Amino acid sequence: MNYGIDIYTSETTANEIGIEGYGVHCLESAKQYQIGTLLIIPFDLVHYHNNGDECKNFGYLIYSKVTKEKLLFATDTAYIHNRFKGLTHIMIETNYISDFVNEEQISAVEKRRYMSHQSLETAIEFLKATDLSKVEVIYAIHLSHDKTDKNVIKQRLQEVTGKLVIIC
Numbered sequence: 001m002n003y004g005i006d007i008y009t010s011e012t013t014a015n016e017i018g019i020e021g022y023g024v025h026c027l028e029s030a031k032q033y034q035i036g037t038l039l040i041i042p043f044d045l046v047h048y049h050n051n052g053d054e055c056k057n058f059g060y061l062i063y064s065k066v067t068k069e070k071l072l073f074a075t076d077t078a079y080i081h082n083r084f085k086g087l088t089h090i091m092i093e094t095n096y097i098s099d100f101v102n103e104e105q106i107s108a109v110e111k112r113r114y115m116s117h118q119s120l121e122t123a124i125e126f127l128k129a130t131d132l133s134k135v136e137v138i139y140a141i142h143l144s145h146d147k148t149d150k151n152v153i154k155q156r157l158q159e160v161t162g163k164l165v166i167i168c
Contacts (some may be wrong), residue, residue, distance in 0.1 A: 008035070010042070012056035012084050029058065039063040045077035048118045070134075075142045077114055079122050085131045091139040091168075092126070093118040094157070096147035117142070120153055137164045 001007055001023055013027040021114050027042045028069050031149060034040075047057035059074035061084065066102075075093040077144050095117035118126075127138070138161060150167045157165040 002147065008033075010056045015057075022067065037114050039065065039067045042081050044063075045074060046079055046081075047076050052115075074118075077118055079118060080126050083129060083131075086134055087130070088131070088134050088136050089139070090127075090135060090137075091141050092123050092151050093142040094120045094123045094140040094148070095142050096120070096144050097149065098153060110160075117144075120148070120156060124156065127157070127161050132161055132163060135161070135163050135168060139166050141168045143156055143167070 001019065005123075006021070006023045006025060007019060008025045008027055009019075010162075011107045012027055012028075014020060014024055027040075029042050032041050036130045040060055042058040042060055045057045045059045047055050059072070059077065059078050059082075062071040062073065064068070069088040070084075070086050071089040072084055072087050073091045073093065075091070077093060081091075096114065097120045103151065123140075124133055138157055140150075140157060143150060143153065154165045154167050
């Protein structure tokens with residue numbers, strides 16, 4: 001905002017972080033918006049505050065009127081309720097690998113982290129339930145630094161989807 005960049009977010013997020021005024025655009029879930037040549041539909045994701053209360057978080061379906069590409073962007077979520085067709089690009093959270101997590105040795109804060117973030121296994125289940133016929137590339141995003149292995153994630157996602165996978 002300080003550099004004149006417009007902010008697009010939920011009203012809840014804008015209120016929680018105390019931003020308002022010119023350049024702040026509050027979006028509603030499942031409503032289509034046009035920003036330049038992009039059509040954008042925010043959709044609800046599952047995420048929690050540190051105290052365990054659910055917090056508002058959006059994923060985005062973004063369609064380019066110029067290139068006709070359709071991107072799904074979903075991060076900071078335990079799972080994705082929605083199903084999509086005609087995607088060409090997917091950016092999906094793969095925060096941790098379940099086998100790397102020992103629930104008996106994690107703190108309460110870490111337990112919340114796992115409640116709010118998608119495992120590789122959950123990402124795979126979402127991708128299996130998604131029409132991947134037009135998908136060109138899958139980007140694995142928001143990997144934890146200590147509960148994952150980028151090579152395992154890339155290999156598993158490619159095996160399941162048959163698509164190019166890029167680790168971010």
